[in-house]
Amino acid sequence: MVEQRAGQGDEQHVVERLRAAGCVFAEDEARLLVEAATGSEREAMVRRRVAGEPLEQVLGWASFDGLRVPVVPGVFVPRRRTELLVDVADALLRAAGPGAPVRPVVVELCCGVAAVSAALLHRRPALDLVAADLDPAAVGRARRTLGDRASVLEGDLFRPLPPRLLGRVDVLVANAPYVPTSAIATMPPEARLHESVLALDGGADGLDLHRRIAGEARAWLAPGGSLLVETSEAQADATEALLAAAGLATRVHRDDDRDATVVVGRAEARVG
Numbered sequence: 209m210v211e212q213r214a215g216q217g218d219e220q221h222v223v224e225r226l227r228a229a230g231c232v233f234a235e236d237e238a239r240l241l242v243e244a245a246t247g248s249e250r251e252a253m254v255r256r257r258v259a260g261e262p263l264e265q266v267l268g269w270a271s272f273d274g275l276r277v278p279v280v281p282g283v284f285v286p287r288r289r290t291e292l293l294v295d296v297a298d299a300l301l302r303a304a305g306p307g308a309p310v311r312p313v314v315v316e317l318c319c320g321v322a323a324v325s326a327a328l329l330h331r332r333p334a335l336d337l338v339a340a341d342l343d344p345a346a347v348g349r350a351r352r353t354l355g356d357r358a359s360v361l362e363g364d365l366f367r368p369l370p371p372r373l374l375g376r377v378d379v380l381v382a383n384a385p386y387v388p389t390s391a392i393a394t395m396p397p398e399a400r401l402h403e404s405v406l407a408l409d410g411g412a413d414g415l416d417l418h419r420r421i422a423g424e425a426r427a428w429l430a431p432g433g434s435l436l437v438e439t440s441e442a443q444a445d446a447t448e449a450l451l452a453a454a455g456l457a458t459r460v461h462r463d464d465d466r467d468a469t470v471v472v473g474r475a476e477a478r479v480g
């Protein structure tokens with residue numbers, strides 16, 4: 209009983225320090241930090257959080273689609289809005305119907321720590337999944353997370369993909385950077401100071417990566433395959449126009465609760 213009271217006192221002290229540092233969800237965060245470690249290890253974690261490091265990087269995991277996905281300092285922290293990408297990909301795989309491959313080919317570009325791939329594999333273990341990213345730290349973490357369930361490659365967009373995937377990808381997903389360069393300065397410090405600029409910077413209009421992905425996607429998609437791109441509500445029309453200009457039949461999915469937008473471009477199946 210005495211020990212329990214001391215524990216609760218510790219947690220309250222952490223709440224007060226987090227609150228003083230401006231953490232909006234101080235109670236929830238304190239509970240997670242107190243659960244995660246004790247003694248000097250806990251103290252070091254609280255200090256990192258008070259200094260402004262994202263909670264997920266301090267804890268070493270992010271909650272995503274019901275999973276605890278491991279993250280490492282400096283890499284992009286998976287956001288809840290990106291679960292819409294998983295929902296839409298899952299629905300497309302489910303709708304594939306008779307004649308669909310037993311192990312559909314899924315590629316995740318700009319995978320970061322591979323939260324989307326991990327969530328898709330959790331929902332559908334029978335995927336031939338390849339993920340890729342340019343950032344070696346993200347690739348290393350993604351490889352450890354996905355293990356032998358997927359192949360994780362390092363390189364610029366499509367460049368590291370094996371030629372065997374040309375014309376064979378059923379679902380191609382990408383949460384690529386889409387923040388306009390000039391808007392990075394206005395992002396919360398947690399993102400601006402603790403995530404790599406490579407993970408955020410989408411170029412002058414935020415669409416550099418979307419432009420490049422749309423331009424190359426058709427060569428990799430199977431007939432009837434789909435490209436899914438996360439974007440912002442404000443950029444949705446422009447992202448959709450890029451996919452349409454690449455000859456894909458487009459559709460926009462929006463989820464206001466998660467402030468999430470996904471543009472889908474489908475390569476028409478060949479007739480006859």
Ligand SMILES: C[S@@+](CC[C@H](N)C(=O)[O-])C[C@H]1O[C@@H](n2cnc3c(N)ncnc32)[C@H](O)[C@@H]1O
Binds near residue numbers: 286322346365384408
């Ligand atoms: C917004 S983060 C998203 C990460 C992950 N998809 C997620 O949702 O958690 C964008 C990712 O794109 C990667 N990236 C940026 N430019 C790239 C490029 N030219 N080729 C491959 N990956 C790139 C970054 O390293 C970063 O991991």
